[in-house]
Amino acid sequence: MKVLMLVENDFEDLELFYPFYRLKEEGWEVKVASSSTETKSGKRGYTMTPDMTYEDVRVEDFSALVIPGGKSPERVRINSKAVEVVRGFIKAEKPIAAICHGPQLLISAGAVKGRKMSSWIGIRDDLIAAGAEYVDAEVVVDGNFITSRMPDDLPAFCRELIKMLKRY
Numbered sequence: 001m002k003v004l005m006l007v008e009n010d011f012e013d014l015e016l017f018y019p020f021y022r023l024k025e026e027g028w029e030v031k032v033a034s035s036s037t038e039t040k041s042g043k044r045g046y047t048m049t050p051d052m053t054y055e056d057v058r059v060e061d062f063s064a065l066v067i068p069g070g071k072s073p074e075r076v077r078i079n080s081k082a083v084e085v086v087r088g089f090i091k092a093e094k095p096i097a098a099i100c101h102g103p104q105l106l107i108s109a110g111a112v113k114g115r116k117m118s119s120w121i122g123i124r125d126d127l128i129a130a131g132a133e134y135v136d137a138e139v140v141v142d143g144n145f146i147t148s149r150m151p152d153d154l155p156a157f158c159r160e161l162i163k164m165l166k167r168y
Contacts (some may be wrong), residue, residue, distance in 0.1 A: 001028045002031060003028055003065070003165070004057065006082060006086075009071070010042065010070050011042045011070040012072070013043060015070065015100055016042060019157070022158045026165075033054055054081040055081055063094060063095070063165065064094055068100070069120060071101070073101045077108040083109050096144060097147075099148040100148070100151075101119070101122070103127055113130060115142045116133045117142065117145065119147060121149070138153040139157050139159075
């Protein structure tokens, strides 16, 4: 099983690395895509070198998508190819896990209307304005979407992601 993560600079370090290594512990391959293969830096100074660009992503090669938070999702979503990738996962009804500001990408992909979702409180109004039902909870699972608020929610976030992937 292969899982894709989308990142740009200023990702929330824990929200990238915690799921990255938990998925690897389960024996799954994790690939990171970005606008370039130049090394990206997290908010706390950790770095990640992407495996591929958004243009290189073939949705059919992956079983799930993980969108870490921080300022990264705001930067990812301005790239039209990245939004196309997200729409590909949505259309294929594959698991999508977004934490903190990650749901911003789902808003840009037009995928939140009628969905129950959580996020960082700072984008709560954006989710509501886009038609989502905001839930202030450590993890919310709605169909193939898994959303959480912040790094403190990572244990619940990863638990639900792994549970969903084992059924997939």
